[in-house]
Amino acid sequence: MTKKLKRGQKAILTSRLTAVKNQYPQRDYEVDITLPEFTCLCPLTGYPDFATIRVKYVPDKLLLELKSLKLYINKFRGQEMYHEESVNRILDELIQVCQPRWMEVVGDFNPRGNVKTVVKADYKKES
Numbered sequence: 767m768t769k770k771l772k773r774g775q776k777a778i779l780t781s782r783l784t785a786v787k788n789q790y791p792q793r794d795y796e797v798d799i800t801l802p803e804f805t806c807l808c809p810l811t812g813y814p815d816f817a818t819i820r821v822k823y824v825p826d827k828l829l830l831e832l833k834s835l836k837l838y839i840n841k842f843r844g845q846e847m848y849h850e851e852s853v854n855r856i857l858d859e860l861i862q863v864c865q866p867r868w869m870e871v872v873g874d875f876n877p878r879g880n881v882k883t884v885v886k887a888d889y890k891k892e893s
Contacts (some may be wrong), residue, residue, distance in 0.1 A: 770794035785828035823869035
């Protein structure tokens with residue numbers, strides 16, 4: 767018997783990371799987003815890793831659409847990847863969608879096995 771997907775599962779599977787028009791592209795201002803429920807799987811053990819992801823950016827012509835960002839982050843839940851890979855992948859994919867002037871992504875991972883990891887990656891648009 768095939769298990770029917772629930773509404774949230776369908777929304778996550780079919781979602782696309784999107785951007786919307788910035789109404790103030792002439793101004794430098796910082797957007798700070800906290801995503802406290804990030805999870806992915808350890809590629810060695812399969813155990814879940816939990817983190818708070820922080821995204822800070824100075825937009826240019828586009829802004830990240832927040833609902834699409836929430837659904838995008840939830841897509842990592844069943845994926846196996848190291849902490850460093852997840853943070854750098856998030857940064858690359860967010861840059862591709864909104865093309866900011868500057869962006870920083872920080873993954874603050876919960877301790878596991880007495881090890882705490884914080885990974886920070888940033889980007890600055892070339893002038």
